Amino acid sequence: MHTRRVALVTSLLLAAAAPLAAQDTAAVKRSAAEVFSFQQKVTVPVEPGVAYDLATGDLSGWWDHKFSEHPAQFCLEPRVGGGFWELFDDAGNGVRHAVVTWAERGKRLRFDGPLGLAGSAVVAVITYDFAAAAGGGTDLTLTVNVAGQIDPSWPNLVYQVWQHFLGRYRDYVVAFKASGRSDDRPGQCGPK
Numbered sequence: 001m002h003t004r005r006v007a008l009v010t011s012l013l014l015a016a017a018a019p020l021a022a023q024d025t026a027a028v029k030r031s032a033a034e035v036f037s038f039q040q041k042v043t044v045p046v047e048p049g050v051a052y053d054l055a056t057g058d059l060s061g062w063w064d065h066k067f068s069e070h071p072a073q074f075c076l077e078p079r080v081g082g083g084f085w086e087l088f089d090d091a092g093n094g095v096r097h098a099v100v101t102w103a104e105r106g107k108r109l110r111f112d113g114p115l116g117l118a119g120s121a122v123v124a125v126i127t128y129d130f131a132a133a134a135g136g137g138t139d140l141t142l143t144v145n146v147a148g149q150i151d152p153s154w155p156n157l158v159y160q161v162w163q164h165f166l167g168r169y170r171d172y173v174v175a176f177k178a179s180g181r182s183d184d185r186p187g188q189c190g191p192k
Contacts, residue, residue: 033121034150038159040142042166044173048130049106050182051138052078054173055128056109057189062172063165065116067095075189076111078103084111085190092191098126106130116161122148124158142166 044051056078066074066086071094073087080103087094098113112125127143144162146154 008009028107031149033148035145035147036150036155036158037143037145038155039144040159040162040166042140042142043133043135043137044140045137045169045177046173047106048132048138050176051130051140051173052106052109052128054176055140055169062168064168065161065165073189074110076100076106077190078109083112083190084115087191094191098124102127117146117154120149122146122150135138140169 012190017180044054044083046054056076058073058075060071060074063074068086068088071086072089073094075084076082076084076098077100080100081094082100082103084098084100085094085096095118096113097118098111100109100111102108102110107130109128109130110125112122112123115124115126116121117124129141129143131139131141133139142162144158146158
């Protein structure tokens with residue numbers, strides 16, 4: 001008798017769930033994930049610790065792709081768990097573009113998040129590796145790995161955008177060096 005009741009209840013539950021399962025399956029849109037990656041390198045005329053400092057903290061001097069025309073803060077916190085923040089105002093409205101997962105001053109900075117591809121099912125893992133250059137200064141090697149729902153135009157576009165950023169970063173560091181300043185440690189940034 002107990003076995004019949006279990007069988008009857010199971011049959012009723014399956015019969016009731018069948019239309020819901022069919023409806024839910026029709027609502028789910030499946031898409032394939034893709035991956036792309038690349039490396040780029042730039043040499044700057046400062047030692048690795050200063051190169052690291054100029055690639056973090058306030059980025060408004062060289063990073064020119066933003067969601068807000070005049071953000072209250074645009075910065076990358078150089079600490080594990082730190083954010084890549086674009087705060088629109090002092091109330092804390094804004095975007096966290098990425099989260100720092102590796103911070104080692106003068107050696108490596110890694111952060112992941114969608115960056116400018118926010119709103120898409122995408123994650124980018126960005127690594128800056130800093131090393132003393134053979135002729136002096138610092139080689140910054142950028143490694144970009146992106147995975148998710150990738151539009152076919154994105155790999156080349158993202159590659160070109162990073163070329164642009166590294167060129168602006170190099171120019172920013174050259175101007176910093178020419179100014180005669182010797183250190184630019186990042187201050188506090190992010191929401192309060």
